[in-house]
Amino acid sequence: MKVLVLGGTGVISRAITAQLLADGHEVTLFNRGRRTTPASSDVRQIIGDRNDREAFLQRMQAEQFDVVIDMICFTPEDARSSIETFIGRVQQLIVCSSSLAYQRPYRAVPIREDVERLCEDPSSTFPRAFDKAEMERYLQQLMRDGQPITIIRPSFTLGTGTSAFGVLRQNYGVVDRIHKGKPLVMFGDGNNPWSFTFTPDIALAFAGAVGNRATYGQHYHATSEECTVWKDAYLTLGRILGKEVELFHMSSQALMHAAPKMNLHLFHEKSHAGLFDNSKIRRDIPGFRPRISLEQGLRDLVAWYEAEANTVDPVKDALEDRLYAAHMSLLKQIENIYPD
Known part of the structure; x- marks a missing residue:
């Protein structure tokens, strides 16, 4: 099939493009x-900005595709643009939520689509959550009216190009601190259940939806099915690197006070259990x-970090040092505060 991917250069998009090519599709x-786009002569690229709505509409009307995968649909306005541009002209629109x-x-864990509700709070601590929910509400109404739309919701997904790994999104900085024997901050006690998903697995969901009529008018989440906890990511990295990992623990609330924008993801998302039912x-x-385990996925991530992305963010590294100093100071202050 002729498949258009809106985006195509992000962490998940690259894996989807590779899977579509492996499945024999013609990809634009x-x-x-x-x-940079995937290094393949089999991939065609169109340069443009979807936020220039009129130019986007006119450019796409000059093209012909069977299926569109929209990886850059973040707001109801983006969704309306895709609907105006493609519905009635393509067989299926697949939207990444x-x-x-x-x-x-959540109402229940493991999380199921038929039990949960979309974010209802426009003043949410994580505004992007409400934007995505509003985008979905718009699309789901059209789906109920019979439009051939499929929504797929990845959770936290890692792979080549990842730029949000670690409690402080330190990326290679996590590996560097383990190498150097420096302590790493962990929010809470680190035992919050979580499924770490890797890009080749999530790509199977998107590619598998292409032209699949069973998915028309449906919405899904798609995640790893391995049950792990947050500290497992750091402890597994330690085993891979052959190093002992030293963790120190701070609440997500404390980390929000230290660096509000950086740690919104902890407070809104990762302080809640992240186990999903993929039935x-x-x-x-x-x-x-x-099929990619946490250990296998992290081995691949470390290999990419050390080969191509082995730079440390000095600001985040210094922040982690200061957090550790504050943690140790607090422990000293409360030591023996309640006499036995």
Whole structure:
């Protein structure tokens, strides 16, 4: 099939493009051309900006595609643009949402699509969550009216190009601190359940939805099915690197006070359990069988970091040092505060 990917240069998009090519599809990417595209002569690229709505509409009307995968749909306005541009002209529109769109706290764990509701609070501490939810509400109304739209919600996903790994999103800085024997901050006690998903697995969901009529009018989340906890990521890295990992613990509230923008993701998303029931997507996309373990995925991530992305953010590294100093100072202050 002729598949258009809006975006195509992000962490997940690259894996989707690779899977689409492996499945024999003809792939075109539409993006602003600011990042390198997958190194394949089989991929065509159209340069443009979807936020220039009129130019986007006119450019796409000159093209013909069977399926569109929209990886850069963040707001209701983006969704309306895609609907105006493609519905009636393509067989299917697949939209990437996010598990961020779910209302917190969850109603049940593991999380199921038919139980949860979308974020209802426009003053949410994580505004992007409400934007995604509003985008979905708009699309789901059209889906109920019979439009061939599929929504897929990844959760926290890692892979080549990842730029948000670690409690402080330190990226290679996590690996560097382990190498140097420096302590790493962990929010809470580190035992919050979480499924770490890797890009080749999530790509199976998107590619498996292409032209799959069972997915028309449906919305899904798609994640790893391995049950781990947050500190497992750091402890597994230590085993991979052959180093002992020293963790110190601070609440997500304290980390929000230290660096509010940096730690919004902890407060809104990662302080809640991240275990998902994939029964629905496995029913409709039989090829979706997540198979990359946390250890395998982190080995691949470390290999990429050390080969290509081995730079440390000095600001975040200094912040982590200061957080450790504050942590040790607090322990000293409260030592023996209650006499036995």
